[in-house]
Amino acid sequence: MDLNQLLERAIEARKNSYSPYSKFPVGAAVLTNDGKLYTGCNVENAAYGITVCAETVAVAKAVSEGSRNIAAVAVAADTAGVCRPCGSCRQFILEFGDEIVIIMGNLKGDRETRSIKELIPFSFSSRDLD
Template identity: 40%
Template sequence: MTDLLETARDVQSNAHVPYSEYPVGAALETADGEVFVGCNLENANYSNSLHAEEVAIAEAVKNGHREFTRVAVSSGQRDGVTPCGMCRQTLAEFCDDDLVVLCDRGDDEPPAEYTLGELLPDTITEEMLE
C-alpha cells in the first residue's frame, strides 16, 4: 500500500460524520511532493457538507499549490470509493487529466487506480465558458 493511501486512511479519524457514519479521507500530493489532507465534514442541512477531496484541495490551494500528481481516497469501509462527481469537477479545476486517483479497496487488494480523465471525461473547463 502506498504512503499516500495510508495518509488518507489516517485522516478519516478526524471526519465529522454523525449522519452517514461514512468517514472518508483524502490525501493530495503536490508536484513538489508535499501532501495535503482532508476528511468529510457533514452538516445537518447536508448541502453544506464538505467532502474530503474538497477539503484537501482547498488546503493545498490556500497554501499556494497549483500542480498535483496524485490523490488517494479511502473510506472507513475500504470499498474502493471514488471521488463523487462534484469532487471530480473540483479536482479538474486544478489538476490535469493525468492526475492519478488511488481508491482504497482494503488491505487484501491493491488500490484501484484511475486517472482523473478516465473518471471525468470531457470535463467542463474555463475555455468552455469563454
C-alpha cells in the same frame, strides 16, 4: 512518496472525519508536484448541502497554501470495494489538472488507480477556455 503511502495518509485522515449523520468517514490525501502533502476528511452538517467531501477539503487546503500543481489524490473509506470520488469531487479535482492520478482504496487493502480524465470523461475545465 509513492501512491500506497499516499493512500495510507488518506486512511489516517479519515480518523478526523466529522460524519455524525451518514456515519461514513472518508479520508483524502493530496500530493503536489513539488512533494507537498495535504490531507482532508469529510465534514458534515445538519444542512446537508453545506457538507464538504474529504477530497474537496484536501484540494482546497493545497490551493489555499499556494499549491495548485497537483500530482495525485488518494481517497479511502470503509467500503466493500474501493472508495471512488463523487461526481462533484471529480469536477473539483479536474480543475487543477487533467493528468492527476487518483488512487482509490478501502480499509481491506483494495486499491485502484486511474487518471482523473478516466473518471470524468468529456469534461469541461478552465483549460477549455484558453
